[in-house]
Amino acid sequence: MTDLLVFQLRRVLRNWQFVLFSVLLPAAFTVFFTQVFGGQAAGGTAQDRADFQRYATDYMVSMMAYGAIGAALGATVRLAFDRHSGWLRQLRVTPVPTARIVGVDIAVGMLLALPSVLVVALVGRFVNGVQLPLGTWVVLVGVMWAGAAPFVALGLLLGLALDEQAAGAAIGILGVVLAALGGLWFPAELFPPVLRSVAHLLPSYWYGELGRGAAADGVPGAGAVLLLAAAAVLFAALAGLVSRRRPLFAVSG
Amino acid sequence: MTAPALEITGLTVRYGDVTAVHDLDLELAAGETVALLGPNGAGKSSTVNAVLGLVPPSAGQVRVLGRRPREAVEAGCVGVMLQHGGLPSQARVGEVVRLVRRSFPSPWPAEDLLVVTDVAGLVDRRVDQLSGGQRQRVMLALALAGTPPLLVLDEPTAAMDVESRRSFWTTMRELAARGHTVVFATHHLEEADAVADRVVVVAGGRVVADGSAAQVKASASGRTIRFTADPATRFGGLPAVTDEQWHGTSVTLRTADPETTLRALLARHDRLPDLEVRGASLEDAFVSLTAAAVTTATPTATAGDPR
DSSP: OHHHHHHHHHHHHTOHHHHIIIIIHHHHHHHHHIIIIIHHHOOSSHHHHHHHHHHHHHHHHHHHHHHHHHHHHHHHTHHHHHHHHTHHHHHHTSSOOHHHHHHHHHHHHHHHHHHHHHHHHHHHHHTSOOOOOHHHHHHHHHHHHHTTHHHHHHHHHHHHHSOHHHHHHHHHHHHHHHHHHTTSSSOGGGSOHHHHHHHTTSHHHHHHHHHHHHHHHSSOOHHHHHHHHHHHHHHHHHHHHHHHHSOTTSOOO | OOOOSEEEEEEEEEETTEEEEEEEEEEEOTTOEEEEEOOTTSSHHHHHHHHTTSSOOSEEEEEETTBOHHHHHHTTOEEEEOTTOOOOSSOBHHHHHHHHHHHSSSOOOHHHHHHHTTOGGGTTSBGGGOOHHHHHHHHHHHHHTTOOSEEEEESTTTTOOHHHHHHHHHHHHHHHHTTOEEEEEESOHHHHHHHOSEEEEEETTEEEEEEOHHHHHHHHHOEEEEEEOOTTOOOTTSTTEEEEEEETTEEEEEESOHHHHHHHHHHHOSOOTTOEEEEOOHHHHHHHHHHHHHHHSOGGGSOOOOO
């Protein structure tokens, strides 16, 4: 189990694009957009400081979500690549059980969502000066990490269902759609009404809500928790169905 | 008496309405080196995939060292070189070999494995940077990684040049000498002839001949008689003749009993210029065996190469 886990982690982390999109880019956005847009509110008054805090916190949460979604999807969709190369078929004729291969990829997706969340939190705290009680920080990081689960399941579903090229394209497009329409780049409150109702259908919006609730109240909203849990169950169930119809070790194409 | 290395009874593999393997029986004793010889689409890969549990049999059963295929694979009894196997991207050769080695209960000693398979110089290499021949060597290292009692190789030398091919078979002979059972699918007659102590010819999803290379040659078509004659002549009615082929004025008769055929020939013809009588090569045997199987087989038994 640990052998395969270490092996897979190494492979993913060797991919500089993965590290760029899941950690470096969200961290850089956190600094840049908070300083550019939040900076306008940073006047001398108490009201200005409160506005800046609210903006900086919300944007930090959005980037935690953005980075973790990228990490979760990017790590798990690799199943499609490993199937295409014949590696899964090769592993199938070793004593490594297939269930473990999937289990390890789920673990890798969850593990790699954590650095995205942590690094953005650290940048938010120490570069942008976001002030939250210690307990709230712990809860925030915890729920944002756990909230990556539906996206791990979604990546797994895509990795199982799609062939190599389609899977590669799908995560690129999906990452952008989930972030943009889910209100992670620009707050959904600024959207026109139609787009706002679209945002409310996306798990990425509720992922952002999860973090905003945790940061504001110290506990995430029940609605966000329930919707994300439902999404995780739905995607996992679909992934299960797909894997039954199309075994991992089948030759692709 | 230990369980046979491989025991296949009544194996039938169907893909939709295509029957790739048709009621095939085969038993391999431990320590044998067996070639599964057949043309493309004969059912070799399907048989191999059923032995490994990669495709479920439509009928019949497979036992690997007395176990079901999946159990045998998960217990580390089988080492495999697949035709459609592959190596993971963004990994180093050493990491891949180490991962697979450690998944087996009785791994081959690491240093020795790299030397035997000639992979030692590649351990720090990225998998994506390997040449075709180097990839095959790494695949062989993975197949041997668990010191498996049974080695299953599906067209192992397909991507190899002559030199790699030769050293590959040298390694295989050494393994056989150490007591490993080796079964390999091939359509290279020379390989089957040179390496295997038993040749199983498969065509149309059935076993059409089984024995040593010499026995297969003998059983298939006996001998050939060749001489020069007027192309208008026909020799089909001669006793024991099973086939007649013309190349210009040269006729080749295949016969089960050359003596009888020759007597009859000499009784009818004064002269048989350029007369030559010889035993069939394995290639002759192969062609006649597989051709016979294809003509007698039902249409569904002549399946294409299953993917």
